[in-house]
Amino acid sequence: MFRAPVVPRARKRSRPADATVSGREGVKFEDVRLYLVERKMGRSRRSFLTQLARSKGFIVEDVLSDDITHVVSEDNQASSLWKWLRECALKNLPDMHVLDVGWFTDSMREGRPVAVETRHLIQETVPTPPEGSAPTAQAVVSQYACQRRTTTENNNKIFTDAFEVLAESYEFNEIEGPCLAFRRAASVLKSLSWAVQCLEATRNVPCLGEHTKAVMEEILRYGRSFEVEKILSDERYRTLKLFTSVFGVGPKTADKWYRGGLRSFSDVLGDRGIRLNRMQQSGFLHYGDISRAVSKAEARALRNIIDEAVHAITPDAVLALTGGFRRGKEFGHDVDFIVTTPELGKEKNLLPSIIKRLTKQRILLYCDYQASTFDMSKLPSYRFEAMDHFAKCFLIMRLEGSQVEGGLHLAEGDSRGWRAVRVDLVAPPMDRYAFALLGWSGSRQFERDLRRFARLERNMLLDNHALYDKTKKEFLAATTERDIFAHLGLEYIEPWQRNA
Ligand code: DCT
Numbered sequence: 001m002f003r004a005p006v007v008p009r010a011r012k013r014s015r016p017a018d019a020t021v022s023g024r025e026g027v028k029f030e031d032v033r034l035y036l037v038e039r040k041m042g043r044s045r046r047s048f049l050t051q052l053a054r055s056k057g058f059i060v061e062d063v064l065s066d067d068i069t070h071v072v073s074e075d076n077q078a079s080s081l082w083k084w085l086r087e088c089a090l091k092n093l094p095d096m097h098v099l100d101v102g103w104f105t106d107s108m109r110e111g112r113p114v115a116v117e118t119r120h121l122i123q124e125t126v127p128t129p130p131e132g133s134a135p136t137a138q139a140v141v142s143q144y145a146c147q148r149r150t151t152t153e154n155n156n157k158i159f160t161d162a163f164e165v166l167a168e169s170y171e172f173n174e175i176e177g178p179c180l181a182f183r184r185a186a187s188v189l190k191s192l193s194w195a196v197q198c199l200e201a202t203r204n205v206p207c208l209g210e211h212t213k214a215v216m217e218e219i220l221r222y223g224r225s226f227e228v229e230k231i232l233s234d235e236r237y238r239t240l241k242l243f244t245s246v247f248g249v250g251p252k253t254a255d256k257w258y259r260g261g262l263r264s265f266s267d268v269l270g271d272r273g274i275r276l277n278r279m280q281q282s283g284f285l286h287y288g289d290i291s292r293a294v295s296k297a298e299a300r301a302l303r304n305i306i307d308e309a310v311h312a313i314t315p316d317a318v319l320a321l322t323g324g325f326r327r328g329k330e331f332g333h334d335v336d337f338i339v340t341t342p343e344l345g346k347e348k349n350l351l352p353s354i355i356k357r358l359t360k361q362r363i364l365l366y367c368d369y370q371a372s373t374f375d376m377s378k379l380p381s382y383r384f385e386a387m388d389h390f391a392k393c394f395l396i397m398r399l400e401g402s403q404v405e406g407g408l409h410l411a412e413g414d415s416r417g418w419r420a421v422r423v424d425l426v427a428p429p430m431d432r433y434a435f436a437l438l439g440w441s442g443s444r445q446f447e448r449d450l451r452r453f454a455r456l457e458r459n460m461l462l463d464n465h466a467l468y469d470k471t472k473k474e475f476l477a478a479t480t481e482r483d484i485f486a487h488l489g490l491e492y493i494e495p496w497q498r499n500a
């Protein structure tokens with residue numbers, strides 16, 4: 001029999017180490033809590049491994065509880081181990097790593113918790129469901145988007161659309177925790193190759209909390225969520241959603257306008273005299289076009305235009321399409337590019353030259369250029385900010401129908417023959433290229449989880465500029481995205497699998 005008293009605890013997982021558990025001095029890895037399964041391992045070996053791990057700065061708990069992050073087992077059959085774990089009625093079981101002792105020995109050798117790889121996982125074997133019944137999660141799903149492959153095919157849109165509304169509503173109210181929880185839940189559901197048809201089928205799926213499941217339950221039962229419907233009809237939500245759809249208007253400005261009694265564009269643009277900055281003026285001027293999705297064909301046409309400009313300026317320049325279109329999306333809200341030069345330092349003149357050229361061609365409707373503030377000597381102290389420090393420009397470009405294969409993506413009856421499109425260009429120095437490319441390829445949730453994974457699982461700091469190993473106190477060089485994944489001990493995920 002498996003033996004271990006289960007003590008349910010309501011404490012948060014990430015609380016600092018406390019004094020109630022023995023051997024807490026010299027803890028190096030606060031976020032990792034091990035539990036060694038005694039069955040098959042035996043009492044004396046378990047005790048030896050416990051001492052070994054504690055001496056290396058690991059927290060090893062004597063009791064299996066919801067605080068545990070890593071369950072380590074030796075020689076147990078997956079089915080009986082999982083049966084026992086299920087019987088322990090742990091709330092956090094879906095978020096725990098259930099691992100073979102191989103992970104433990106690797107970690108002891110390295111002196112730190114090594115990356116959890118598929119080979120380490122003790123996977124639950126799920127009996128094949130009878131035909132016609134709800135699909136069951138067969139594989140273990142990682143809590144990190146960077147350990148999942150997520151294409152643009154979303155089998156759970158009915159849930160993820162609802163979660164996005166909830167997340168946005170929390171964002172408008174500056175309530176970060178639940179906002180992130182709904183974004184994570186949406187992200188994990190997007191990665192599933194099957195549509196959730198009953199809640200029981202999600203028992204192996206992490207990141208689904210009580211609130212999330214309640215919303216799913218409602219959708220499964222009634223086809224809609226009443227909480228979401230209430231938000232969608234809420235005046236403040238609707239107004240903030242409208243205002244933030246304007247280029248240059250963020251949640252803070254939208255909220256200020258709302259508190260000032262403004263409810264519509266005509267309120268903002270009317271006599272009451274809101275002073276708009278240049279970006280917002282352009283946002284309103286081109287509102288119809290910019291709020292309309294950009295098609296893949298339009299993105300390709302813009303690539304040709306930028307490509308021509310960049311190479312006319314610097315023949316050996318490097319140009320890469322990033323953002324959603326690199327991930328294979330059919331439509332996007334803008335088109336993102338990285339441009340640079342093989343010769344370090346030469347990239348500094350690139351954006352100003354491109355801007356000059358596009359202006360001459362009279363296809364630049366708006367331009368906000370921000371020179372580089374990047375300074376390698378300041379790394380790794382940059383905390384993650386919304387934006388990196390590379391030179392960049394936010395543009396609105398005029399795109400002619402004749403340049404787009406199959407024509408422009410315009411509203412019916414629009415016969416102008418051109419449209420405005422939002423374009424972002426970033427120009428990192430070549431030695432930062434891989435980091436910038438990875439950072440700008442998205443999705444946002446994928447990026448968030450890459451950074452979180454690096455920090456929590458590897459004791460490393462990743463951002464758009466660099467990867468820093470805090471244990472070795474050194475920067476890790478990379479010329480390709482694959483190098484970065486390898487440094488992080490992650491399987492490579494193709495851009496089209498990063499639609500988390
Ligand atoms: N990005 C990020 N964090 C942010 C903003 C952006 O990591 N706060 C990264 C991820 C995507 C990339 O920059 C480009 O940003 P967007 O254009 O906003 O995203 P997108 O995925 O290209 O989406 P869309 O198709 O709507 O443009």
Ligand code: MG
Pocket residue numbers: 323324325332333334335336
């Ligand atoms: Mg984009």
